[in-house]
Every structure is written in C-alpha cells, then in structure tokens.
Amino acid sequence: MSGPRVRFAPSPTGFFHVGSARTALFNWLVARQDPEGVFILRIEDTDAERNREEWVEGIFSAMAWLGLDLDEGPFRQSDNAAAYDNAAQLLRRSGYLYYCDCSSAALEARKAPGAPPGYDGFCRDRGVERGPTTALRFRTPREGVTIVHDLVRGDVEFANALIEDFVVVKSSGDVLYALANVTDDRHDRITHVIRGEEHLANAPKQMMLWEALNRATSDEVALALYAHLPLLVNEQRKKLSKRRDPVATESYRDQGYLASAFVNYLALLGWSPRGDQEIVPLGAIIEQFRLEDVSHSPAFFDVKKLTHMNGEYVRALSPGDFVRSSAPWVCPWRSDWRPSDLVPSWREDQFDASLFARVAPLVQERVATLGEIPSMVAFFFLDDAPLDEASFAKVILSDPTGPTILGEAIRRFELLTTWDAPSLHTSTVEIGEGLGLALRKAQAPIRCAVTGTLVGPPLFESLELLGRKRTVQRLRAAAARCA
RNA sequence: GGUCCCAUCGUCUAGUGGCCUAGGACAUCACCCUCUCAAGGUGGAGACACGGGUUCAAAUCCCGUUGGGACUGCCA
Structure with missing residues (x-):
C-alpha cells in the first residue's frame, strides 16, 4: 500500500490568501506524515478571464516561503485542456452528458414562482445537437442520495433529486472546474481531497463525475476521501474576503513574520497539538496532525495572537540568525529579497553592519516582528535621530x-x-x-x-x-x- | 427561499458520559521586576446559546428552538 496522495489546487484569481495557506499546509502535513506521502500543487487556471500570471508567481513564492515543498508539479490545468475535452466527449458518448441550448433569459422566463432553484432539466431528453450556443450538462440521478464521507465532519447526505443538471462544458467549449478538477484528481490518483468548507456542496457532484468517468473509461479509480476544513472568518464571522480583509500571506512576510511562526499559528486554526503547549516544532505538528481531529467550526484569524507567537519565535532565534533574518529590513540593498513596500530611512553608506550586530541583541527581545526593527535602530545610523x-x-x-x-x-x-x-x-x-x-x-x-x-x-x-x-x-x- | 454545515471564556481551543467547583494560549486588568519600552514573574476577571429528553450521572448522546455561516454561476 502506497502513501496518501494529496493536492493543493488554488486558482490564481488574487493574491495568496491566508486561508489558502492553511489549506496548503494541512494537505502538506498529511503527505509528510507518511514517508510515501505525495504532495502535489495544481494551478486551477481554467478560467482564463480571471487568472493572472503574477498571482501564480505569488502562489509559488508564498509556498516556498512557508517551506511547503512539492513532490509533483506544479501542474497547470491550462496545459491540460485536451484531457478535459476527451473526458467530456467520453461522458457525452456514454450518455452522462447532454447538450442544452437554454439561454439564461429562457431559463428565467420558464421559472415558476416557488420552483426549486437551479436548472429544470428542460433539455434532458430533447436530443439537442451540438451547436454554437450549447453547453454540456450532467444528467444527475433523480432519486437516491449521495453520501460524502467526510473525514472532518463524518457522513454528509445529499438528496440527488435536489442536485441540478449542472453545466460541465460551457457553450464556448471550455471545460468547467468540476470536470477539470475530477479529471485531474483521477489522473493523479489523489487519495484525499482536503479543501475549504465552501466546497462541501460540490463534493456530491464531483463524486458523480468521478464515478461516471470510472464507468465510461473502464479505468476504476478509487474515490478520494474528502476532508472539508472549517472556514477562516473575520471578526464579523464572515468568510475572509480578499477585498476587505488583510489576508495576503505575502504581506505577513513583508511585515516581518517568520515562516516558522506563521506555519505554527496556521496549524492552530482548526487544530491543536496535544498538551498545553501551543508553540510546537514543525516535526511534532507533522507527527500529531490528524484530519479526524480538525475542528468543525469556523476560526477567526487573530493577528494579535500571531504577533505574540512571532515574538516568541524571534526571541528564540540565535543572535546570528536574528541578524541574518533582519537583513531585508535593515540592509535591503545587499539582500536578495526585500519587503515590497520598504522605504529605508538611512542610506546604504550609513549602515554599519558590525554596529548593527552589536545592537541586535538589544532589539531582538523587544520586537514582535522584524518590520519593527528599523524604527528602533534608526538613531544609530542616521546623522540626526528623528525627533519626536x-x-x-x-x-x-x-x-x-x-x-x-x-x-x-x-x-x-x-x-x-x-x-x-x-x-x-x-x-x-x-x-x-x-x-x-x-x-x-x-x-x-x-x-x-x-x-x-x-x-x-x-x-x-x-x-x-x-x-x-x-x-x-x-x-x-x-x-x-x-x- | 432551498440545500448543507456549525455552536465551550472577547478570540483560538482542550474536553469523546463520571477525573470539570470546565484546562491552556492570545487579548484584558492588577501587582512584582525595571534606566524607557518590551520581555519575564505572580494573581484576577472571563465560557459549556436555550428548552426538552436519555441516564444513577451530560459540556459530552438524542430531539427541538435560536443564532451564525457556506453554497445556491456557462467562477473556482
């Protein structure tokens, strides 16, 4: 028996979200706790309109910063369109998919007041031929239930009759997320699908697709196990939003949070180590982590607690490591990476590395983030100290x-x-x-x-x-x- | 509206029927230490949403109520 195969499958539609970082981490933990575990990164960029290359780069750099190393990939769905088309045509020929030419206006007009939401199945048996405005829909079962065996929540039951005939291929010919995702998961022999709770309602559809593909291709791939992680929310208890909440992982790096502290904190969101100690080495987290122990309820991303933990990690650094870690903030000119919005208050020729090395122990115990260092030591390097x-x-x-x-x-x-x-x-x-x-x-x-x-x-x-x-x-x- | 998920201190959580007068951490308050600020130390306040069951015994099991959330796209 080989180890678990997990994947982190973000879509590059914005900067790398702290919730994504936690999902990536939990996947990675599952892979790393088994010597044969495999962690895959798959960029889900099937929506060309919303994806940008810089966001892809953001995913790579954030994961590298956090130390979430890959065993396979990164793969990109945009490189794999042919496979999705094949899967779609195969499913169509096998009768799982049918063409639908209903416009959204027609759908709207037909909708009876009080009718259940979703597609009404109008084209199910009309024998519509492929055309310029036809989408491909999945013929969902009208009876029975689909049970998602969720490792975090237990069994979750969905009545098939309530699952609409969802679109699998757009009229433009582009294959949608659900099929692309399942096609890749089967191809990559994914054993555990670990993702945010917002995907729970997608799970039964994906299971249907997975099983249809198993039959249509006669390539029987065991269904993955699902694990839906509780959402990360803001103080209003709403799902963290890229628009209104400070959730860019990179901004924490810029502010001088240590990757080790950040990972430790992230692990505490929805999970907790044994005993009373929350600051625990990564090795212990890997060893103790179990999806079954993940909390069911949403967690608030508490920057204050993160900051406190970061302070503990900063103070635990050896003096030499502290000096080296500080370089991007105190001497960005000679650093291969620097915080994106850093404006040094002293010039390169004013900076004195050996002086900083002697000053460092004085500030190490009084900063919680590396970003606080410059203002604390500026008077050593500036001709005149900025006067309050x-x-x-x-x-x-x-x-x-x-x-x-x-x-x-x-x-x-x-x-x-x-x-x-x-x-x-x-x-x-x-x-x-x-x-x-x-x-x-x-x-x-x-x-x-x-x-x-x-x-x-x-x-x-x-x-x-x-x-x-x-x-x-x-x-x-x-x-x-x-x- | 429909479907689904969730419910322990302000926050993250421990707790899997008796060990709970509910433990830890962050935040908060007081005091101590102290050249400032931190850090550190000590102590305090602070929670099982509500109502019914089941049981000798419930934070823990069941039902309901209430409250929150997610999804409900030819996005992912």
Whole structure:
C-alpha cells in the first residue's frame, strides 16, 4: 500500500490568501506524515478571464516561503485542456452528458414562482445537437442520495433529486472546474481531497463525475476521501474576503513574520497539538496532525495572537540568525529579497553592519516582528535621530530640570574616563542624585536628546555603542534648542 | 427561499458520559521586576446559546428552538 496522495489546487484569481495557506499546509502535513506521502500543487487556471500570471508567481513564492515543498508539479490545468475535452466527449458518448441550448433569459422566463432553484432539466431528453450556443450538462440521478464521507465532519447526505443538471462544458467549449478538477484528481490518483468548507456542496457532484468517468473509461479509480476544513472568518464571522480583509500571506512576510511562526499559528486554526503547549516544532505538528481531529467550526484569524507567537519565535532565534533574518529590513540593498513596500530611512553608506550586530541583541527581545526593527535602530545610523516633538516638549522644554540634566550630562560624559554602559549608568545616577531625581526621571531627557524618543533599547548600552562623539553632539544640539 | 454545515471564556481551543467547583494560549486588568519600552514573574476577571429528553450521572448522546455561516454561476 502506497502513501496518501494529496493536492493543493488554488486558482490564481488574487493574491495568496491566508486561508489558502492553511489549506496548503494541512494537505502538506498529511503527505509528510507518511514517508510515501505525495504532495502535489495544481494551478486551477481554467478560467482564463480571471487568472493572472503574477498571482501564480505569488502562489509559488508564498509556498516556498512557508517551506511547503512539492513532490509533483506544479501542474497547470491550462496545459491540460485536451484531457478535459476527451473526458467530456467520453461522458457525452456514454450518455452522462447532454447538450442544452437554454439561454439564461429562457431559463428565467420558464421559472415558476416557488420552483426549486437551479436548472429544470428542460433539455434532458430533447436530443439537442451540438451547436454554437450549447453547453454540456450532467444528467444527475433523480432519486437516491449521495453520501460524502467526510473525514472532518463524518457522513454528509445529499438528496440527488435536489442536485441540478449542472453545466460541465460551457457553450464556448471550455471545460468547467468540476470536470477539470475530477479529471485531474483521477489522473493523479489523489487519495484525499482536503479543501475549504465552501466546497462541501460540490463534493456530491464531483463524486458523480468521478464515478461516471470510472464507468465510461473502464479505468476504476478509487474515490478520494474528502476532508472539508472549517472556514477562516473575520471578526464579523464572515468568510475572509480578499477585498476587505488583510489576508495576503505575502504581506505577513513583508511585515516581518517568520515562516516558522506563521506555519505554527496556521496549524492552530482548526487544530491543536496535544498538551498545553501551543508553540510546537514543525516535526511534532507533522507527527500529531490528524484530519479526524480538525475542528468543525469556523476560526477567526487573530493577528494579535500571531504577533505574540512571532515574538516568541524571534526571541528564540540565535543572535546570528536574528541578524541574518533582519537583513531585508535593515540592509535591503545587499539582500536578495526585500519587503515590497520598504522605504529605508538611512542610506546604504550609513549602515554599519558590525554596529548593527552589536545592537541586535538589544532589539531582538523587544520586537514582535522584524518590520519593527528599523524604527528602533534608526538613531544609530542616521546623522540626526528623528525627533519626536511631543516627547521633546514633555521632558525637556516644559520640564525645567530637562536642560539642567542635559548640561550636566554633557559635562560629565565628556570627562568620563571609560566610555561604557556601567560608567554612563553611574554617571546618570549621580546627575539624578544631584537634583533629587530617580534614575527613571534623570535618564529621560538624555534618551530623548540622543535617540529622539522616550522608548527604545536600553539607553546606556546604546550610548556606549553610539560613541562619545555622537552622543555629546546630540546632547549639545538638544541643549541648543532650549535656548 | 432551498440545500448543507456549525455552536465551550472577547478570540483560538482542550474536553469523546463520571477525573470539570470546565484546562491552556492570545487579548484584558492588577501587582512584582525595571534606566524607557518590551520581555519575564505572580494573581484576577472571563465560557459549556436555550428548552426538552436519555441516564444513577451530560459540556459530552438524542430531539427541538435560536443564532451564525457556506453554497445556491456557462467562477473556482
């Protein structure tokens, strides 16, 4: 017995959605937990009108970022049109499909009030010949039920009488999603169809098609097992929409989320690891994941929780890995990939890699995403730190002790025999003592003058790394502004 | 409207009839630590939608109600 064969089959009609990312991940997990499992990527681009090449590229790059490697493919349905045409003609000759020349206007006109929705079967037995405006419809059974054996939800029963004779081939001759999808799934010997819940209602139609193809081709391919994953919803509990929700996977990469953290978080949407620990290594997720354990109810994509987890992953990085991971944000010029909308605030010649390496540990424990790094370290690289006027006004202009502290700091810092954090610390404590101020108050004007803001990495370590010259320069400039 | 799915703290979830005075995580609040900000530590508040059954026993099983959602395309 060989392993599971699963496929992720997105259609490139927009940027790569976080819901798609989770579907891809769950498929990939099923493949990876079996040494013989196979993960396939199939681009479902049969709708030429809505597909764009850049969206295909987006799928590839997002999956590469997440580490969802392929065993087969990527395949594209647009390369496979002949196979779908063959399948359609075979089904037609075998009587499963019939031509229909009803226009949507005719359908509308015929519709009795209160009649069940969907096609009424008008052309079922009219013996319509192929023509320029004829579509091919599937002759669905009028009786009985089709049961979808869903690995997540259990058996779901659909009355065949309620399934309309759906269109399989458009009048333009283009084969529609349902048949293309099933043709490929049979061809690829897919064993598990794992996809979003919005496809649950398609499942009985696809099973009908699958079985019709089995008989028409006398190539008996065992029906795939289905698993419909709960939807990802927004705070309004609506299905995540590409239009109104922040769901582009790439934007999370741009903001500086780590792939490992993102994958871990995604795995938690509809599934949970054993025990109380939610931050778990990928290996453990692969090992423990079971479709049968997937939740039945929709999940909200909570960026706050993702961000917290990302912070944990960032802090867990070795100092070297942190520096390397930061490169696209702090030194995009020398990076092979950079966030799409990044505008560096310093020039390449102002960036000092060895200085950043020493600064990095100071910021590593205070950022949740890599994208937060630049603003936190800008004062090291810019000639003048970007000044937050409100802070400056608060601790220097409107506080009489502000200018005094600045003056004292200039005097003492210039006389310091050793320029290091402990000495700067001691010196600042003494300034405070002289004025009857706690260190927390005494350090504020200095911090603001030198770094431009009241929040940031530890001050004395920062001053040590900045150097006496630049520190005193900035203190002087700030003092001058008070006069 | 029709078909189908779903229902535990604000959020993601654990829970598969007794271990539940319902556990964890995020968020939130308080306190501690502290040169700012984080991080960290401690503690608090916070949920089984409702109504009927079944059972000695129900968050867990059944039915109904209510509420939410998906689908309902010659899109995928």
